[in-house]
Amino acid sequence: MNLFQSMNITSTALTTNRLRMDVISSNMANADSTRAEFVDGEWQPYTRKMVALQPKARSFQSILSQTMGKNDHETSMNGVEVKEIVEDDSPFRMEYDPSHPDANEEGYVVLPNVDPLKETINLMAVTRSYEANVTVMNAAKSMYMKALEIGK
Numbered sequence: 001m002n003l004f005q006s007m008n009i010t011s012t013a014l015t016t017n018r019l020r021m022d023v024i025s026s027n028m029a030n031a032d033s034t035r036a037e038f039v040d041g042e043w044q045p046y047t048r049k050m051v052a053l054q055p056k057a058r059s060f061q062s063i064l065s066q067t068m069g070k071n072d073h074e075t076s077m078n079g080v081e082v083k084e085i086v087e088d089d090s091p092f093r094m095e096y097d098p099s100h101p102d103a104n105e106e107g108y109v110v111l112p113n114v115d116p117l118k119e120t121i122n123l124m125a126v127t128r129s130y131e132a133n134v135t136v137m138n139a140a141k142s143m144y145m146k147a148l149e150i151g152k
Contacts, residue, residue: 010137012056012079017130019082020051026124031114034102043102046086046112056081088113 030036036046055146056078090113098107 007137007139010133011141012133013080013133013138014130016051016053016080016082017126017133021123021128021130022052023049023085024126026033027114028090028116028119028123031112031119033112034100034109036112043112045092046114048112050086050088052083052086053077053080053082072117082110 027046030046033046035043036103039045058078062078092113093111094108096107097109098105100109103109
């Protein structure tokens with residue numbers, strides 16, 4: 001493992017967690033948006049988005065080294081990356097409000113499938129993960145500074 005490998009891995013986690021926070025914020029901001037997309041002549045409500053993560057792709061050389069039995073720990077530690085942003089396929093919420101401009105003939109309004117409570121909990125978990133990765137980054141930085149002081 002090279003000197004900055006832990007910082008590189010942590011930086012990928014920080015980047016992906018930041019994107020996850022942005023997507024959650026977008027979900028929260030659109031929790032009541034009834035006109036997000038125009039499909040087949042009708043407005044559709046906002047659809048909740050989620051971030052799908054995957055291990056960061058490895059190079060052919062690292063996979064070859066690992067396959068050939070070289071004990072190179074660097075080959076298995078590359079961090080994380082965003083695979084895609086997917087839409088939640090859970091059904092939309094129906095709320096009775098006949099005075100709403102988007103209410104159907106029965107008086108129901110189709111609202112986004114965003115649950116603000118679930119989004120708040122997800123945001124708290126992502127924030128904790130982000131903070132943990134900042135702590136790892138600061139600890140690594142501190143260790144590198146102590147190592148530099150040894151050389152004085």
